[in-house]
Structure formats: C-alpha cells, structure tokens
Amino acid sequence: MRVGLVQLNVSDDPVANLPVTQDLVAKAIAGGAEFVLTPECTNLLSSNRDHQRRVLHHEGDDPTLAALREQARAGGIWLLVGSLGVLTEDADGRFANRSFLIGPDGAIAARYDKIHMFDVNVSEAEVYRESAGYRPGHRAVVADMGAARLGMAVCYDVRFGALFRALAQGGADILTVPAAFNHVTGAAHWEVLLRARAIETGCFVLAPAQTGFHAEAEGKGRRTHGHSLVVGPWGEVLADAGVAPGVIFADLDLDAVGQARGRVPSLRHDREFDAP
Numbered sequence: 085m086r087v088g089l090v091q092l093n094v095s096d097d098p099v100a101n102l103p104v105t106q107d108l109v110a111k112a113i114a115g116g117a118e119f120v121l122t123p124e125c126t127n128l129l130s131s132n133r134d135h136q137r138r139v140l141h142h143e144g145d146d147p148t149l150a151a152l153r154e155q156a157r158a159g160g161i162w163l164l165v166g167s168l169g170v171l172t173e174d175a176d177g178r179f180a181n182r183s184f185l186i187g188p189d190g191a192i193a194a195r196y197d198k199i200h201m202f203d204v205n206v207s208e209a210e211v212y213r214e215s216a217g218y219r220p221g222h223r224a225v226v227a228d229m230g231a232a233r234l235g236m237a238v239c240y241d242v243r244f245g246a247l248f249r250a251l252a253q254g255g256a257d258i259l260t261v262p263a264a265f266n267h268v269t270g271a272a273h274w275e276v277l278l279r280a281r282a283i284e285t286g287c288f289v290l291a292p293a294q295t296g297f298h299a300e301a302e303g304k305g306r307r308t309h310g311h312s313l314v315v316g317p318w319g320e321v322l323a324d325a326g327v328a329p330g331v332i333f334a335d336l337d338l339d340a341v342g343q344a345r346g347r348v349p350s351l352r353h354d355r356e357f358d359a360p
Contacts, residue, residue, distance in 0.1 A: 085118055085119055085231055085232065085335070085336045085338060086115075086116050086117050086118050086119075086333060086334070086335050086336075087117055087118070087119045087120070087121065087290060087314065087333065087334050087335075087336060088111075088112030088113070088115055088117030088119070088120045088121070088331050088332070088333050089112075089120075089121050089290060089291075089292040089312045089314065089323070089325065089331065089332050089333075089334075090105065090108045090109060090112060090120065090121065090122045090123070090292055090312075090330075090331055091108075091123065091292060091293055091294075091295050091310060091312045091325040091328070091329050091330055091331070091332070092104070092105060092108070092122065092123050092126065092294055092295070092329055093294065093295050093296040093297075093298065093329045094125060094126070094127070094128055094129050094294065094298060095128065095129070095298060095299050095300070095301075096128050096129060096130035096132070096135060096139075096298070096299070096300045096301060096302070096303065097128065097139070097301070098127040098128045098139055098140075098147070098148055099147075101126070101127060101128060101148075102127070102147065102148050102151055104329075105122060105126055105148070105152070106151060106152070106155060108122075108329070108330065108331055109122070109152070109155055109159075109163070110155070110159075111330075111331050112331045112333075113159040113161055115331065115333055116333075117161065117331075117333060118161055118162065119161065119162040119163075119164070119229070120156075120159075120161055120162070120163050120164070121163075121164040121166060121260060121262065121290055121292040122152075122163075122164065122165055122166045122262065122292055123166040123167075123262045123263060123264060123292045123293050123294045123312070124166045124167040124181070124183075124198075124238050124239045124262045124263050124264045124293075124294065125166075125167060125168075125169065125181075125264045125294060126148065126152075126165055126166055126167065126168055126262075127140075127146070127148040127168045127169060128140075128169065129264060129294065129298040129300075129306065129308075130300055130302070130303060131300065131303040131304065131306065132300065132302040132303045133216070133217045134302075135300075135301070135302045135303070136169060136179065136217065137171075137177070140169050140170060140171050140179060141170065141171060142170060142171045142172075143168075143170050143182070146168060146170060148165075148168060149165065149168060149170075149184065152165050152186065153186050153190045153191075153192070154190060156186040156187070156188065156190055157188065157189055157190030159188075160188045161188055162185070162186065162187060162188060162193075162229055163185075163186040164183065164184070164185055164186075164234075164236075164260055164262065164290075164292075165183065165184040165186065166183060166238070166260075166262025166263075166292055167181050167182055167183045167184075167198065167238050167239075167262055168181075168182055168184070169181060169182075169218070170182050172219065174219055176219070178215075178216075178217060178218055178219040179217055179218050179219070180197050180198075180218065180219065180221070181197065181198040181214070181218045181238060182195055182196070182197050182198075182221075183195070183196040183197075183198070183236050183238055183260070183262060185227050185229075185234060185236065193227055193228075193229075194225055194227035194234070194236065195225070196221065196223075196224075196225040196236035196237070196238070197220070197221025197222075197223070198218070198220065198221055198237075198238040198239065198240070198241060199220050199221045199222065199224075199241060199244075199247065200220065200240045200241045200243070200244055200247075201214040201215035201218060201220050201240065202214040202239065202240040203215050204269075206266055206268050206269060207268065210266070210268070212266075214240075224247060224250055224251060224254070226251055226254045226255050226256050229258075231338065232257040232258050232338055233255045233256050233257050233258070234256060234257075234258050234259075234260060235248070235251030235252065235254065235256030235258070235259045235260070235287070236251075236260055237251070237259060237260065237261050238261070238262055238263070239261065239262065239263035239264060239265060241261070242261050242263070242277045242278065242281060242291075243273075243277060245280070245281065245284060248281045248284065248285055248287075249284065249285060249351070251285070251287075252284075252285035252286065252287055252351055253351055256285070256287055257287060257288065257338055257341045258287060258288045258289075258290060258336070259281060259282075259285065259287045259288070259289045259290070260289075260290050260291070261278060261281070261289060261290070261291040262291070262292050262293070263291060263292075263293045263294065263308075264293070264294040264308050265293060265294075265308055265309045266306075266307075266308065266309065267307040267308055267309045269309075270308070270309025270310075270311070271309060274291075274293075274309055274311060274313075275311065275313060275321070278291050278313050278315050279315055279319045279321070280319075281315075282315040282316065282317055282318075282319050283318070283319040284350070285317075285351065286317045286341055286344040286345035286348070286350075286351065287317055287341060288314070288315065288316060288317055288336055288338075288340075288341065289313070289314070289315040290314055290315075291312060291313045291314075291315070292312045293308065293309065293310055293311060293312040293313075293325070294308040294310070295308055295309070295310030295311075295312075295325075295327050295328070295329060296308065296310065296327065296329070310325060310326065310327040310328075311324055311325060311326065311327065312324070312325035312332060313325075314332070314334040314336075316340060316344075317340050317341050317343075317344035317345070318340070318344050322334045
C-alpha cells in the first residue's frame with residue numbers, strides 16, 4: 085500500500101485553508117498514493133471559541149468535508165481527514181474534534197471523536213484547555229479498509245498506550261495519529277511516542293501533522309512541530325516530512341505486521357495483575 089501524508093500549515097480561516105489542502109491531496113494522488121492522510125485540525129486552528137462557533141459547521145453541512153469526500157471519490161482513494169472541528173448538538177455548546185475515514189466511493193467509512201483532551205500547562209506562557217471548547221469522545225474505532233484494518237486516534241491520544249493496545253488487539257494493522265502537536269512537547273516526545281506505539285503493537289503508525297506558526301485573526305496564534313512520520317511495525321522511521329508543508333510517501337509491506345508480531349508476540353502475553 086502506497087501512502088501519502090499531507091503536512092499542513094493552516095490558519096483560522098477554513099475557506100482559505102481548503103484549496104491548499106486540496107492541492108496537496110492532489111499531489112499525493114498524482115504521486116501514486118492509494119491512501120492519503122491529512123492532519124488534525126485540517127479545517128482550522130484557532131484558540132478563539134467565538135470565532136470557531138461562527139465559522140464551524142455541523143458534519144452534514146461542512147464544506148471542507150464535502151469537498152474532500154468528492155476528491156477521494158474522483159481520485160478513487162482512501163482518505164483520512166485527520167480531524168475537523170465540527171459543531172455538535174451538545175447542550176454546553178462544545179465542538180467535536182472528529183477524524184473521518186473516507187472510502188474510494190466518497191462515503192464516510194468511519195468516524196472517530198478524539199478521546200483524550202489536551203488540557204496541559206506546557207509553560208507559564210502556553211496553557212491549553214482543549215476540553216473547554218471540545219467535548220471528548222468515548223469510543224475506540226477500528227475500520228476495515230479491505231487490504232488492512234485501521235485503528236483511529238488523534239494527537240494527544242498518543243500518550244495513552246492502552247488505547248493503542250486495544251486498537252491492535254481489536255484487529256488494527258495500521259494506526260493513524262493525525263496531529264497538531266505542540267512545538268515544545270513535539271521536539272521532546274513526538275517521535276519517541278510514535279515509535280513506542282508501533283513497537284508495542286506491531287502496527288504501522290501513520291502520523292500526518294501540522295507545522296510552523298499558525299496565524300489567527302482573533303488570537304495570538306500557535307506553533308506546531310511538523311515532522312509527519314511513517315513508522316514501521318518494528319519501530320523504524322520510514323519517512324519524515326521535516327518542517328515544510330508538503331507531502332511525503334511510503335510504501336507499506338503489510339506482511340511486516342505479522343512478521344513483527346511473530347518475532348515479539350506481546351499482544352498475546354497480557355496477564356492480569358493487582359494494581360498498586
């Protein structure tokens with residue numbers, strides 16, 4: 085399976101971001117990718133909840149989702165829209181951070197709402213409370229792509245190994261971690277976390293990322309780490325996008341999943357234990 089990971093530098097304007105995303109998806113298709121992936125927050129990055137409420141849509145009305153579904157259908161590819169901020173009917177008005185797997189027919193094959201919210205104090209100057217604007221999901225998702233089974237995650241989820249173990253034991257061969265990873269924590273933890281998740285599960289890990297400084301008309305902006313990665317099931321980095329927007333490619337030998345798990349069959353070695 086040839087995969088193409090799209091690395092973006094979005095602003096807080098979904099209308100302006102869409103054609104840039106479509107152009108890079110088209111380049112991935114032209115490069116022979118059968119499975120194309122975009123990062124978390126493909127439609128926008130914004131810290132202003134009022135602005136988000138004005139420009140976001142419900143899933144059924146979202147123009148970014150509609151356009152990318154049509155692009156997947158026209159190109160005959162599988163497409164992971166890493167995540168979109170979408171409106172919900174929740175009483176408290178919070179949004180969903182939702183990942184979409186689109187089939188070659190343009191239909192939505194699977195949805196996953198990010199479970200773990202990025203509520204952290206990176207430094208005195210950088211404090212994030214994702215849960216103030218987004219409500220967490222509660223269901224792990226493994227989707228059938230025909231040639232492979234896909235376990236879906238988003239960004240901060242990567243720090244919670246139990247989720248990835250459950251996805252692998254639920255049949256996943258490939259794990260997706262679309263992200264808008266903070267530039268400070270990304271420099272320290274991004275690659276080692278992704279490699280650890282691959283080693284623990286014997287899965288391929290595909291992690292398309294946001295990169296650079298993200299301007300906001302109504303906010304201070306933020307920086308993300310970049311370095312979209314493809315990691316093999318033995319923990320080896322197969323492709324690294326660096327820090328520039330663009331597309332990277334990798335050819336996945338899905339037989340490598342069984343080979344890695346045969347060498348270290350840890351997914352079959354769980355034992356119950358008494359908690360401390």
